[in-house]
Each structure stands twice: as C-alpha cells, then as structure tokens.
Amino acid sequence: MEHRYLGNSGLKISEIAYGNWLTHGSQVEEDAATACVRQALDVGITTFDTADVYANTKAESVLGRALAGERRESLEIFTKVYWTTGPGGPNDSGLSRKHIMESINASLTRLQTDYVDLYQAHRFDIETPLEETMQAFADVVRSGKALYIGVSEWTADQIREGQALARELGFSLISSQPQYSMLWRVIEDEVVPASEELGLGQIVWSPIAQGVLTGKYKPGQAVPEGSRATDESGGSQNISRWLRDDVLEAVARLEPVAADAGLSMAQLAVAWVLNRPNISAAIIGASRPEQVTDNVKASGVTLDDDVMAAIDDALGDVVVRDASLTAKQTPGTRPT
Template sequence: MQYVPLGRSGLMVSRVAFGNSMTHGNQIDDDTARACVHAALDAGITTFDTADAYADGRAEELLGRALAGQRRSDLVLCTKVGRSPRPGPNEGRLSRKHIHDSAEASLRRLGTDHIDLYQAHRWDPHTPLEETMSAFADLVHSGKARYIGVSEWTADQITAGAALARELHIPLISNQAQYSLLWRVIEREVIPASDRAGVGQMVWSPLAGGVLTGKYRPGAEAPGDSRAVRAQGGARSMNRWRHLDDTVLSAVAALDPVAAKAGLTTAQFALAWVLRNPAVSCAVTGASRPGQLTANLPALDTGLDDDLVAEADRVLAPVVVDDPAMAGRAPAPAAPSPA
C-alpha cells in the first residue's frame, strides 16, 4: 500500500480507501461486511469512508464494529453529514443543529471519540455557508473532528468554503467527487479550484459503479450477483451513470485489449488511471466480497504508459462525460416547509 498527504494537509491517507456506501447494512450480510473490512486492513488500507446516510446509519455501526480492537491512531476514519434520509424539518441539512446532532450520533455508531475527516455531504442551498463552516469549526476546536472535507461541491463552492475555513483556522482539506475514465466532470474547474485552495480529491466510484470491471457486456444480461440487479440500491446506483447501454458497454469492451497491453485487467487499468492524476490523493472503492478488493490493488504498482492512456482516451471518447456543469449535480435537500 502507498500513503500520501490528503491535499496540502499533513494527514496521510492510503491511496486506496475502503468505502461502504452500497454494501454495509444493505447488500451484503454482516459477516461478509466484516470480512471485507479485515481484508482491507490486511492489504494495508488505513482509510475508511462512510456516511450517516448510508443504510440509515447501519453502515457506520457495522464499520465501527468491524474496526473494533484496531489501534485507533493507525486509522483514518471518514464520515459525512447532510443527506440524512430520516424525516424531520432539520434532517439532511448543514445547519449548526443538524451538524452537531449528526456528529454526536456518528461518534456513537462508529464507537469512537473523534472523526478524522468530517465531510459535508453535498451543498446545502438553504443554510448560510457561514453557519455550516462555523459549526464545523466548533467540532474541530472541541477535538471531535480533526479535519473537514466536502463532497460533490462545485469549484465556486469549494473556493468560498476554503476562504471561510482559513478565516476560522480550520483545515478544509478534501473534496470527495465522482471520477473515473467515464466520468471526468471535475477536471476542468473543480480540480484547478481545489488545487488553489489546497484541497485534495478523494474520489469515489473509480470503476463507474462496476461498469469498468468488464462484467457488463453489450447485448448480455447483467450477472445475477452484480450491482446492476441488486434490489436494494444497486439498480439506482447504476442508473446514475446512464452507462448500461450497448454504446457504452461496447466502448468499455474495447478497453480490455488496451488494459491487457499494460498487463492489467480492465478494472485495474481504470483504478491506475484515476490514481495517475496528481490531484487525486486517494480512490474510494467498495467490495461485496473480500477478493474484489484485493484483486484491484496491483494498480498501485503500475505506471501507465502515455501512449496507452491516449489509446484508452480514443476508445472511450464517444461516451465520456466531461461537462463541468455536471459537477456537484445531486438532489439538494428540500426547502423548509412554511410554518
């Protein structure tokens, strides 16, 4: 495993982080979830990412139990606030009330006294940014959070948040965004703005929700155990990509021989491509069984040849999404109902 600073901070993260957004408490049983976490630890992964919204808090609980007994100082524990699915007028926000309430609940579920990286889970247009950043500052100054990050913020939002963080003397160090060979919307605006602010990219879905593993083939049914057909959230996750059509799947199939020239599987090539970007500190990957996680780690030891990268770009060019206007696109919290 390799370890690098997250953004321009002193926090060292593993280049591959383990994330449990679509698995723990949802698609796999608890014993398998625990086995996946232990496989990550055995592989040298120190960075674990979750959120209070995943499986309505069960993902945090399962991760906390799976990590119990590990030396806490060896771990970088990351969670998020701001997309709670629970009903209530103050839920799912980045208000002072919800941030503090959610932090306390996350600490209980994770079984820890501090969160290493506490992230704003999407922009909240209904709460003043000053209120959000001030609440985060409270948590940092009290020791309940060590560092602050954001997820899927636009370039302008990152710039504004980083300016306030500097005023409040708190470390805003990361943006967690979608990024893959197929989804490149952060390249033109978000990454340059982040670089100027000292914010590193902690990217999620580097394998495009499994599309870049090569398991989905044009004209063929999706495998029965794949995410695309899972009843609990998998199909919705895949639909986000708009990638399960023959045009995209044919382009991804054409990537197989390119990856083979590098001595890699398509999934390994896709992960190596993401980590090749100097703006990317780490890539968040999940697993529904331990072998999935370890199978892709050879990507860490591979430097991709420029000619192969150019060939991959040519193969995928017709299906790549790179419009910077798509950055930060996600359902926002609903506006408060009038009294």
C-alpha cells in the same frame, strides 16, 4: 500500499480507501462486510470512508464493529453529514448547526471512536447560511471530534466560498469527494483547478463506474444475476446510465489495453484515477474479500502516456466531461 498526503495537509492516507456506500448494512450480510474490512486491513488499506446516510446509519455501525480492536491511531476514518437520517424530521438533514452537532455525536457513537479524521459536507446546503455551516465545522474541529473537514460534490465556486470562510475561522477545507472515473470526468475543468489552487485533494468515489469498468456487463446481454445492476436498493439506479450498448462496447475496447499493461480491468480503472492530477485516493467498495485483493494491486502502478492515450481512444465520445453537471449535485431544497 502507497500513501499520499490529503491535499495540502500533513495527513497521509492510503491511496486506495475502502468505502461502504452500497454494501454494508444493505447489499451484503454483516459477516461478509466484516470479512471485506479485514481483507482491506490485511492488504494495507488504512483509510475507511462511510457516511451517516448509508443504509440510514447502519453502515457506520457495521464499520465501527468491523474496526473494533484495531489501533485507532493507525487508521483514518472518514464520515459525512447532510442527507436525511432517522425518521426524516425537519432537522434530520442539511448542514445547520443543529444537524451537524447532533450528527457528529451520533456518528462517533456508531463508529465506536472519539473522533473522525475527516468530516465531510456530503452536499452543499442552499437553505443554511454558509457562515453557520462553517462555524459549526470549526467548532467540531476545536472540540476534537473531527481532525479535518472536507466536502463532497461541491462546485468550484462553492469550494472557493467555503474555503475563504474556513480560513477566517482558523481551519481549512482539505478534501473534495466527487465521482470520478474514466467515464465520468466532470471535475477536470473546474473543480480540480480550484482544488489545486486552494489546497484540497480529491478522494474520488466510483472509480470503476459502479462495476461497469470491470467489463462484466456485455453489450446486448442481460445483466449478470446478483450484480449491482439487479439491486433495487440503490445499485441499479446508479449504474443504469452506463448500461447503454455504446458505453459497453467502448469499455470492451479497454480489454486489450488492460491485458497489455498486465492489469485486470478493475486495476486499470483504479490505476487510471490514481495517475490523474490532484488525486489523493480512490475509494473502492466490495461485497467479497477477493475484490479488495484485486483492486489494491492498482496501488503504485504508473501508466505511461501511451496507455493513457489508448484509454482515451478506446472510450471516445462516451466519456462525460460537462463541468456543469457538478452543480446539479446540489439539491434545490433540503431533503426530507
């Protein structure tokens, strides 16, 4: 497993991180989730990403139990705050000082740790003054409950404003966590240049496009039973945009590209992300340990220019590049 610096910080993280967004506490039983975490550790993953909202706090608890007994200093544990947790009261979401302070304490309890390495604003909160949010994050860092602060799905302008305030308060934003894959490239024109300028690295989620880039979904065929596309708890909604025949036909054209590179389709997708600028890590998820084993083989793989060009040729115009779509990730009102 290769490791990379996270942004311009001195923190090194595994270039493939393990995330438990749609699995722990919801899609798979805890024994299976724990087996995936143990496999991640066995293959050299040291970075684990979660959020308080995943399975309404259950995912953090599952991860905390799965990592119990590991040397804490050898791990990088990330979590996030913003979305609604608990019963959904008026202060159970957002980036107010109240919600941040209560959420970090609850996350640490569930994760069974005294601190997280990275605490991330899971979205931009338009209802809370950014000064209040950044002051709260500064206090979380000074208290030692989080070592670093990052953001997720913020626009370039939001990152710029947040970084300016953070530096006034004596800390820096070091990471951005957007969706990014061969198919979804909306960060390339604005978020990545701003991040490079300001010292943030990308920790990207869904590098395999919710499993579509594995090639298991075929044009004109029913989705496989038991796949994410059949999961009504969240997986099916997120993957539906990619289940058009034109997308699946384009993905099928990647199969000879992967074969010529000596990679599985999943490995090609993860390696592609890791070969792009400003990437610190790609987050993978898994419901079975063998998926972890397969995906981590993308670590350290260099794709030459011909392979990168062949990928672009295969996918053609199904790739989504519209930079304005990042702004649509900011909720118009605080969730309840």
